[in-house]
Amino acid sequence: MLELPYLRAERADAEQRLSKRNIDAKSLVDKALALDEERRSSQNDLDGQQAELNNLSRSIGELMKAGRKEEAEAARARTSDLKATIQQLRDRMDAADQGLHEHLCTIPNAPLPVVPNGRSADDNTVVTQEGALPELPADAKPHWELGEAYGLLHMDLGVKLTGAGFPVYSGAGAKLQRALISFFLDRAIEAGYREIIPPHLVNEDSAFGTGQLPDKEGQMYTFEEEGKRLFLIPTAEVPITNLYRDMILEQDQLPIKMVGYTPCFRREAGSYGKDVRGLNRVHQFDKVEIVRIEHPDRSPAALEEMVEHVKGLLRALELPFRQLLLCGGDMGFSSAMTYDMEVYAGAQKRWLEVSSISTFTTYQSNRLKLRYRAEDKKPRLAHTLNGSALALARIVAALLENNQTPEGIRVPVALRPYTGFEMIRS
RNA sequence: GGAGAGGUGGCAGAGCGGUCGAAUGCGGCGGUCUUGAAAACCGUUGUGCCCGCAAGGGUACCGGGGGUUCGAAUCCCUCCCUCUCCGCCA
Structure with a gap:
């Protein structure tokens, strides 16, 4: 708060x-x-x-x-x-x-001065766009058809096991998921982030600490266990940031840079239509998240560094992308400033959000009681930041669509050491 | 799941119901000494909130909540957690 x-x-x-x-x-x-x-x-x-x-x-x-x-x-x-x-x-x-x-x-974070006015996603500012949009033949298939055709993705089996929006990956599709996770983790570790494997279930204190409660209660899966409410994490941000709840850090411990892969669970109630076809919007997806705890003076630069990191990933995956600066009306509750990164899915001919990179200034740390000891030896609230690096489902969607060829689906060069194959064939 | 032990300041570890935010040791910080370092010695060293320009003062906090009392870290109730042993188990 x-x-x-x-x-x-x-x-x-x-x-x-x-x-x-x-x-x-x-x-x-x-x-x-x-x-x-x-x-x-x-x-x-x-x-x-x-x-x-x-x-x-x-x-x-x-x-x-x-x-x-x-x-x-x-x-x-x-x-x-x-x-x-x-x-x-x-x-x-x-x-x-x-x-x-x-x-x-009930009061959301105050947007930083650079945040533009606006009501909805239509009012976001495009900061940069990079990479040529793919030129696909007229009969190019959307990823859900490709996934089915190549035996990579089975939305129907997910329905059978759980319900709509719980994808099943198999064969090369499963390997591709795992390759992406490893690739993203390795790149983050190279950039100085410490890998964390957190619990996928959190308690109320944790959900409150990062701002999911009380604002986004309806978006999380929840259940009672011996009278205690637990939540399936909507993002690794929640457990990873909460590692530092209730702490006073020495200044030389900053910045703290962490990365974690987790599945993410979101109820996404009320979604429908073409927006939710295939992997566009699902209830469970994999994501590698980077989280930083920063000195207030350093957090603006940290935000830009995180954007650069994500851009590096998208370039390596050879995906056309654009960077948006969200307007006040489209920002998340706890955020003071957010960049969204979108990739272009060539067959659907639409941009898909694959990363959201935010600084929360002291909004989360105030709830978390996450402080550092300043020059005057007094505890001060630290700044927290986080960003997807990256969210898998939609990345897979774009990769499949953009790289489809008559011979199969081409795997980006950077990913081949992880997949072990260059082409997905039927 | 069964049985037992315990939760106190960064850590370790004391604490007859009264002046205890809490002894002591370690660690940390500052200083003396030293060419420098170590050792030794001296001093200092929790957090939130309220009042105050500040100095400083007030208040709360000894796992959480409630109770007894003029007064509770100390007594009572309750919940949570940790550890040990047994059972079960990936």
């Missing part, structure tokens, strides 16, 4: 930036500050009364020790009123505190 000191000190800035999300920023901020005011004043009162009681208790102890029983009794008699008011003040303070916290949870 947003930092209270920021809201207090830079109210106008907060409102202006939040309004890029096309929400009623003023009333959100007003309410936060009103609740904050109430909380502070009630704590002030409470602390004062509590201090009085503490003093009284201390003196009772001293009087007892000195054997001045009657005075002690007199003092004790005076405590009951105090205790009653303290209880009232505590209730008031707790209510204010909880109300404030709940309200802050």
Whole structure:
């Protein structure tokens, strides 16, 4: 969540930036500050009364020790009123505190100044586009037909086993998945990221820490286990970032760069139509995710580095891609700035999002209580960032479509050491 | 699943219900000494929130929650977690 000191000190800035999300920023901020005011004043009162009681208790102890029983009794008699008011003040303070916290949870991150205004995906800015679009014959097949024809991908078997949107890969299709995962991991490790294999199930604290709760609750698969709610991870971001929940890092530990491969589970309720054909949108997909914990001064540069890393992957895969800067209306709840990377799927003739690279500034770290010790030795909130590098299902879709030839499906050169084959044949 | 032990500051480890945010040791930081380093010695060393320009003051926190009490790290209840042994098992 947003930092209270920021809201207090830079109210106008907060409102202006939040309004890029096309929400009623003023009333959100007003309410936060009103609740904050109430909380502070009630704590002030409470602390004062509590201090009085503490003093009284201390003196009772001293009087007892000195054997001045009657005075002690007199003092004790005076405590009951105090205790009653303290209880009232505590209730008031707790209510204010909880109300404030709940309200802050509903406020999304404030977009950075460079984030453009806009309502929807149509308003995103194309930053760069690279690589020639494939020129495919008129009868080029979409990936779901290719996957079926070459025995790589079986959406129908997924339906049989689980339900719609749970693909089954087999043969060269399975090998291709594994090759991509290894390739992405190796490239990230070369770039200095430490590989993590996290749990695929997280608890509520973790889901809250990265901002999935309470905002995106409906998008996660969830179930109860002995009274505790657990969530299937929608992205490796959740467990990996939460590794550093509740920590104070020394400055020389920064940056922390981690990479992890996990399957990702998303309910994607309400999706339909051509958008969800084949691998375009599925409930389970594989993804290699890079996560960074950075000093605030370094995070803008880190974001650009991550973009460059992803571009390198896309170039190596010989996929035409473009980089979008998301507008305020299309950004995720916790993000302060997001680039999306899209690849062109030649048969469908459409761009598919394969990576989302974001900086969360202190929004996540504030929830995570993830801090570093600054020059003045005081703990400060670190910045967190993450990006897909990359999400597999749609990459596979584009690879199959763009590389189809009469002889088979060509495997990009960079991937061949991992697949062990240059061409997928029927 | 059965039986037992325990959860205290970065770590180790004390703590008769009263001045304990908490002894002591280690580690860390600063200093003295030294050509330098080590050793030794001295000092310092948790986090959140509130008030304050600051110095500083207040308050909360000894696994979580609740209770008893004028007062709880210390007593009671409850939940969670860790460890050991047995069983089961990829």
